Amino acid sequence: MRNLDFRHVASACAALLVFMAHSAIAKDTPEKPALTMAVGGLPGLYYLPVLTASQLGFFKEEGLDVTLEDFAGGSKALEAVVGGSADVGAGAYEHTIFMQAKGQHYRAFVLMGRAPQIAVAVTKSKADTLKSLADFKGAKVGVSAPGSSTDLVLTVALRKAGVQRNDISVIGVGSGATVISAVSNGQVDALSNVDPMMTKLQRSGEVKILVDTRTVKGTQEVFGGTMPAATLYASDSFIQKNPKTTQALANAIVRADRWLQTASDADIVKMVPAVYLLNDKALYIDAFHNVREAYSPDGLMPADGPPTALRALASFDSRLDPSKIDLKATYTNDFARKAAEQAR
Missing domain, CATH: 3.40.190.10 (Periplasmic binding protein-like II)
Known part of the structure; x- marks a missing residue:
C-alpha cells in the first residue's frame, strides 16, 4: 500500500513540476509577439543596439517577431507610433517629453544611448x-x-x-x-x-x-549634464496592456547594450549588414569607436538625464513649459532593471 501511495505522490509531483514549467513559460510569453518598431534612421550608429538585437536574434530569443520600419529621422518614426502604424518607437528620449506637453502619454522603457552621438x-x-x-x-x-x-x-x-x-x-x-x-x-x-x-x-x-556629442564629455559641454539619447518608447496604454512584451523588448535591448560594451571589431563587422558598412569596413569601425562610450552599459535612465533633457527642450521650444511636465511619467527603469537582474 505504501508503494502505491509513493507512486501516486511521485506522479503528482511530476505533474506539478510540468504544470509549473508550463506556467513559467506562459508567464513569460509576450502578449503581442508580432509587432512593428519604427526606427528613426537604422543605418546610423545611434540605433546600433536595435540592429544588434535584431541581427543576433535577441528579439527572437525573447519570443518576439519584430518588424523594423526605417524612417528618415526620429520625428518621422514618432509620427508612425502616434499614428498607429507602429507599436513601439526607437528614438530620442525627448519625444516623450514633447508628447506629454501635447497631452499624450508616451514612456521610454529602456535606454540605448547616454549621449546623443x-x-x-x-x-x-x-x-x-x-x-x-x-x-x-x-x-x-x-x-x-x-x-x-x-x-x-x-x-x-x-x-x-x-x-x-x-x-x-x-x-x-x-x-x-x-x-x-x-x-x-x-x-x-x-x-x-x-x-x-x-x-x-x-x-x-x-x-x-x-x-x-559623440562622447560623454562633449555632451556635458553642450548640455551641462547627461543627455539621454536613443530609447525604446511606447504609449502608456501599450505598456499597460503588454507588460510581458515590453519586458521582452527591454531584455533584448539590455543584452544588446551589454554586447556592444565588449564586442570586438571583427564581431561588429560580422554582425552589421554589408549595406550599412558603406563598402568601407575600416571607416565603420572608426565611426563605432568614435561613439562607443555613448552606448548605455545597462539600459537604465541616469537620474540627471531627464532634467537635463527638459532644460534643453525648453530652450529648443519656447512653447514648452517645464513646470507642467511630470518627468517621472516620461520614463521607467522598471523593465531595464529587471532585464539587468535576469542577465546576471
Missing part, C-alpha cells in the same frame, strides 16, 4: 566663412529631419553661441547616403548628423567638426 560640422567650402557657430546666421544646415534630435542638438549649441533657430535654414537630409549627396551637391553649408556619415565626411576632409 551627434556632431555639428561645417562643409569644406564654407569653412573659411563659418568658422564658429556664431557665424551660422543665414546658413543652410542639414539635419536628419526637422524636429529630430539632430535639430535639437543644433539649436541648443547655436543658442549658446548667440544664434537663434530662425536665423538659419534647416533642411532635412536623412541620416544615410543622402547626407553625402547633400554635401557634395552643395545643398547645405553645414550639418548636424550622426555616424557613420559624420566620420566618413570628417575622414575625407569634406567637413570640419565644430560640436561633438
Whole structure:
C-alpha cells in the first residue's frame, strides 16, 4: 500500500513540476509577439543596439517577431507610433517629453544611448566663412529631419553661441547616403548628423567638426549634464496592456547594450549588414569607436538625464513649459532593471 501511495505522490509531483514549467513559460510569453518598431534612421550608429538585437536574434530569443520600419529621422518614426502604424518607437528620449506637453502619454522603457552621438560640422567650402557657430546666421544646415534630435542638438549649441533657430535654414537630409549627396551637391553649408556619415565626411576632409556629442564629455559641454539619447518608447496604454512584451523588448535591448560594451571589431563587422558598412569596413569601425562610450552599459535612465533633457527642450521650444511636465511619467527603469537582474 505504501508503494502505491509513493507512486501516486511521485506522479503528482511530476505533474506539478510540468504544470509549473508550463506556467513559467506562459508567464513569460509576450502578449503581442508580432509587432512593428519604427526606427528613426537604422543605418546610423545611434540605433546600433536595435540592429544588434535584431541581427543576433535577441528579439527572437525573447519570443518576439519584430518588424523594423526605417524612417528618415526620429520625428518621422514618432509620427508612425502616434499614428498607429507602429507599436513601439526607437528614438530620442525627448519625444516623450514633447508628447506629454501635447497631452499624450508616451514612456521610454529602456535606454540605448547616454549621449546623443551627434556632431555639428561645417562643409569644406564654407569653412573659411563659418568658422564658429556664431557665424551660422543665414546658413543652410542639414539635419536628419526637422524636429529630430539632430535639430535639437543644433539649436541648443547655436543658442549658446548667440544664434537663434530662425536665423538659419534647416533642411532635412536623412541620416544615410543622402547626407553625402547633400554635401557634395552643395545643398547645405553645414550639418548636424550622426555616424557613420559624420566620420566618413570628417575622414575625407569634406567637413570640419565644430560640436561633438559623440562622447560623454562633449555632451556635458553642450548640455551641462547627461543627455539621454536613443530609447525604446511606447504609449502608456501599450505598456499597460503588454507588460510581458515590453519586458521582452527591454531584455533584448539590455543584452544588446551589454554586447556592444565588449564586442570586438571583427564581431561588429560580422554582425552589421554589408549595406550599412558603406563598402568601407575600416571607416565603420572608426565611426563605432568614435561613439562607443555613448552606448548605455545597462539600459537604465541616469537620474540627471531627464532634467537635463527638459532644460534643453525648453530652450529648443519656447512653447514648452517645464513646470507642467511630470518627468517621472516620461520614463521607467522598471523593465531595464529587471532585464539587468535576469542577465546576471
